[in-house]
Amino acid sequence: YFIGFYFRVYDLPEYSNPIFNWIHVHLALFSTTLFQFLLGAYCLKYKWKPFVSHIFEKIPFNNLFAVIGIVFLIIAHAYVPNFIVAPFTGLG
Numbered sequence: 113y114f115i116g117f118y119f120r121v122y123d124l125p126e127y128s129n130p131i132f133n134w135i136h137v138h139l140a141l142f143s144t145t146l147f148q149f150l151l152g153a154y155c156l157k158y159k160w161k162p163f164v165s166h167i168f169e170k171i172p173f174n175n176l177f178a179v180i181g182i183v184f185l186i187i188a189h190a191y192v193p194n195f196i197v198a199p200f201t202g203l204g
Contacts, residue, residue, distance in 0.1 A: 113199070148199050162182025 120140035127133050168174040
């Protein structure tokens, strides 16, 4: 994930061949989104939804805490670099 993010944001070479540019961009995008996809697949495989639902049933005002958590992720995404927060927002 970190290597893909580096090639996506910081290392943007200009190849003389447009096909190489296309391959570079799409490999970097694939490597940054693959981690978030694998997090989702891991959650599905190990059935995190019933576990998380069971925890949320015990919390009073669970909708309020969910909204606060989403707002916190949005604010964190505004102040913290993208590559640190993006997997958590994707998982959320």
